[in-house]
Amino acid sequence: MSQASTAACESATDPRIAFFDHHAPNWDSNLESQLRTLQRLEELCLRLNPQSGQNWLEIGCGTGQVTAWLSAKLEPGTVTAVDFSPGMLAQARAKGIRADFECWDITRRAPPVAQFDTALCFHSFPHFSDPVAALKNIAIGLKPGGKVLVVHLAGSEQINAFHRHHAGGAVAADFLPQNHEWPTLLKAASFRLAALEDRPDLFWLEAFQDAEA
Numbered sequence: 001m002s003q004a005s006t007a008a009c010e011s012a013t014d015p016r017i018a019f020f021d022h023h024a025p026n027w028d029s030n031l032e033s034q035l036r037t038l039q040r041l042e043e044l045c046l047r048l049n050p051q052s053g054q055n056w057l058e059i060g061c062g063t064g065q066v067t068a069w070l071s072a073k074l075e076p077g078t079v080t081a082v083d084f085s086p087g088m089l090a091q092a093r094a095k096g097i098r099a100d101f102e103c104w105d106i107t108r109r110a111p112p113v114a115q116f117d118t119a120l121c122f123h124s125f126p127h128f129s130d131p132v133a134a135l136k137n138i139a140i141g142l143k144p145g146g147k148v149l150v151v152h153l154a155g156s157e158q159i160n161a162f163h164r165h166h167a168g169g170a171v172a173a174d175f176l177p178q179n180h181e182w183p184t185l186l187k188a189a190s191f192r193l194a195a196l197e198d199r200p201d202l203f204w205l206e207a208f209q210d211a212e213a
């Protein structure tokens, strides 16, 4: 990891960093839930469409629960997996996953220009303090016509209720945007909405970088 990315991580002030650092050591304690997640990803694989040789940006990778799965699908392509919680990243790095783990706040720092085929926000988007800033930074990292995916293995109502009633603390008010807000948010970052599905067991948003948007 570069010095620059360490500094960016440590200078970040978002209170969610302490929240996720605190939860990092026990994040992987439910093995059954991790296995279920991987099974759901496998079921969604055709839609996710990771292709051998592609390079993906995974934002909010946490302890890397899906990073190894993704890395295996992309090989010899790679995953650049970013998170702003040093605690989460320490857990992820200890797993020896074939991925480049980097410490960034996606609302404050853009990836290298036009490097990635797809950017995946898996279970992370509601926590971005400034969604448009995050989307603009993601757009910078994508190759022309690249795509951003926002994926949750539950619907927005379930996710929002979980944050409010169970997670609490610094993430208690971290909600997915309302569905009607997405086209405007995406347009502000030069993305074009291609698919939005919101049902109790899946939230799926797919948008393409679009210079005309």
Ligand SMILES: C[S@@+](CC[C@H](N)C(=O)[O-])C[C@H]1O[C@@H](n2cnc3c(N)ncnc32)[C@H](O)[C@@H]1O
Pocket: 016, 017, 020, 059, 060, 061, 062, 063, 064, 065, 066, 082, 083, 084, 085, 088, 104, 105, 106, 107, 122, 123, 124, 127, 128, 129
């Ligand atoms: C709910 S956790 C999900 C982690 C992982 N994707 C998983 O499914 O286990 C959300 C993650 O997003 C990270 N995160 C939240 N806001 C971020 C930001 N602005 N930049 C980078 N990472 C962020 C948090 O540190 C946390 O690890």
